[in-house]
Amino acid sequence: MSTVETRNKPGKKRLSVAxxxxxxxxxSAFANFVDVLRLAADEADRSRPINCEWTVLSDTMNPVRSSCGVKVQPDTRLRNAADYDYIVVVGGLITEASGLSRENIAFLQSAARSGIPLAGLCTGVFLLHEAGLLDGYRCCVSWFHHDDFLERFDTARPVSDQIFVVDRDRLTCSGGHSAAHLAAWLVEKHIGRVAATKSLSIMIIDEAMTGDKPQPGFRDDLAARDPVVRKALIRMRQNIESPETVEEVASGLNLSRRQLERRFQTDLGLSPxxxxxxxxxxxxxxxxxxSDxxxxxxxxxxxxxxxxxxxxxxxxxxxxxxSDYRRTHSPTSLETQPRAAGVLLPRVEEA
Structure with missing residues (x-):
């Protein structure tokens, strides 16, 4: 895995992020990343921007609404942007037509030409790719959005079995807690391991994870070639908690149940x-x-x-x-089960 060249300059903070x-x-991706910076910037939990600094850029300065409805007020206009060590794009709902304005995209493209490393958190990888800023780079995509990414960028080869990827001057992560681990990777690089460990500890995250740590969630061996089957798999994966019937999946794809079943059998050799x-x-x-x-x-x-x-x-x-499966496949199962007189006691099925 390639590393990013440090861009520290005299008079600057040790780490500057926009x-x-x-x-x-x-x-959550934005908050986790910022909190690691905040906790690494000062002693204890005082939050003064001593070791590093951060800002939210905007071309309009209008509040930006998150996917949960909470708004964030930007504090720096694009025309007043400084020379940052990294520019981080935080993506949102991939169904939204608007992601970044033309002014924001032009700013990112200019920053890339200047050699400033760019990062994409969560679906920020979609926005960087749409802006032509990931051509020739490895990039990290959440397993949840893996097929969405392939459907939109059919020539891309995303990495969905790692929590983040650093490829030269592009950094991408799958979102959630992985944003904290990517931020900790940067803090360790620019400020030191002690600062990175301290930030994660205060956030009640046990230890820093390297980028090649597997993403939580399932991975499977279903590699569909039929675009209709791929779309059906996306629907199934995104509705694990409340599965749709085969008829509902087929109807959502404007097919009959029989048509969908034929395409699954042809492509995967299995029924939907x-x-x-x-x-x-x-x-x-x-x-x-x-998990426990x-x-x-x-x-x-x-x-x-x-x-x-x-x-x-x-x-x-x-x-x-x-219970049998957990007992034989969980890495910590033998360590966490109670013992008596040196004998392993049976595990009780917990409902």
Missing amino acids: FLLADHFTL SRVELKLRLDTARRMLET KTVTRIAHATGFCDSSHLINTFRAELGMTP
């Missing part, structure tokens, strides 16, 4: 219902491997009626219960 917020941007079940079970398996959530919570998160429904389906499809 943000461009898309309409309906993801608030089998694929949908596979996606839900893959998600449940990943949650059992990586109860079977009931996992069942609800993956579209099963209750824990009994998940247990029975798990046993029928995989030949074991969720």
Whole structure:
């Protein structure tokens, strides 16, 4: 993985970051990134911009609405922009027609020509690609938006099995907590590991993760070639908690159920219902491997009626219960189970 050249200059803060917020941007990605900078900038939790500084840029200075409705007021006009170490684009809802204004895009393109590293948080990677600023770069896309990205940019090769990617002067991350880890990577590079560790600790994040850490969530081996099947997979993946019927998926794609089933069989050799079940079970398996959530919570998160429904389906499809699977596949399962007289006690199924 390539590194980004440090651009510190005399008289500047050790780390200077400017943000461009898309309409309906993801608030959590922005907040997590900023909070790491804030906590690294000063002693304790005093928040003075001593070691680093940050600002929100705008061409209009109008408040920008996040996807949850909270608005952020920019504080620096584009024409007053300084020489920043990084410019970070925070993406939002990919269904929105407007993301960044023409003025913002022109500003980013000019910054790229000047050699200023650009970062895309969450769906900010979509905006950077649309602006022609990711050609020839590896970029990180959330598994949740992987197929959306391929559908929009069919020649791209996004990375969806890492939490962030640094390729020369482009930095991209999948959103959420990965934004905090990308910010901590920058803080460690420019200010030091102690500052990065301190920021994450105060945010109750155990430790800094490298970019190649796998993204939370499922990955599967379904590589659809048929564009209609790819669109159906997007719908299925995005509705794991409340699965649509095959008829609903087909109707949403302006197809009959029979037409959709034929295309799935031709492309994947499976029926839509089998694929949908596979996606839900893959998600449940990943949650059992990586979390301590109860079977009931996992069942609800993956579209099963209750824990009994998940247990029975798990046993029928995989030949074991969720508890058996967790016991044999969770990295910490043997460490966390209680012991007595040196004997491993049986794990109790928790609903």
